[in-house]
Amino acid sequence: MTKGQLEARISEAVSAFEINYMGRGPKQIKTTIVQDLIIIRLKGFLSQVEQKLAESSQGVELLKRVRTSLFESAGEYFEKTIKDVVDVTIVSLHSDVSTRTGEKIIIITLDENLESTFLK
Template identity: 75%
Template sequence: MTKGQAQAKISEAVSKFEIEFMGRGPKQIRTLIIQDLIIVRLKGFLSQSEQKLADNSQGVELLKKIRVMLFESARNYLEVLIKEVVDVHIISTHSDVSTKTGEKIIVITVAENLEDRFDK
């Protein structure tokens, strides 16, 4: 498998996760593998009601809390999906949402340099 193929499969897995556990998938998704990091950037994943909720600071705080709780409750499933693609121990998974841009970033730290594994 090439690096590009692995990145595409991770994007598919994260999109599946977002649809199943967060209620909807992103409009765009991009995955980068950089040594022992997997970085996933999702755009356009907030629903219209979430965008409306983010119009004020209390709504932003509530939205972020809900998204964090949902993500944390399903993190193990996401890690299983990622491990099926890269077959490496996952050390940690981090996520943050920007209500300003409607983007989400997921950073996954793994136990080895993934770039060494791919066909050149």
């Protein structure tokens, strides 16, 4: 499997996770493997209600708190989803949402340099 193929498989798995666990998938998703990091950028994943909620500062705070809580509560399921694709131990997960752009960034730290496996 090539690096691009693995990145595509991770994107597909994350998109399925978003649909099945969070209730809605992104319009676009891009995964990039850089050394021991997997960086996933999701665009267009906020619902219309969430976009409306994000028009006020209180709404932004509430939306971020709810999205963070949902993602953290699904941490084990998300890790298993990724591990099933990459078969590498996950050290940590980081996620943030931009209510201004409607983007979500997920960064996964691994216990080994996954990118180096494609350089051989």
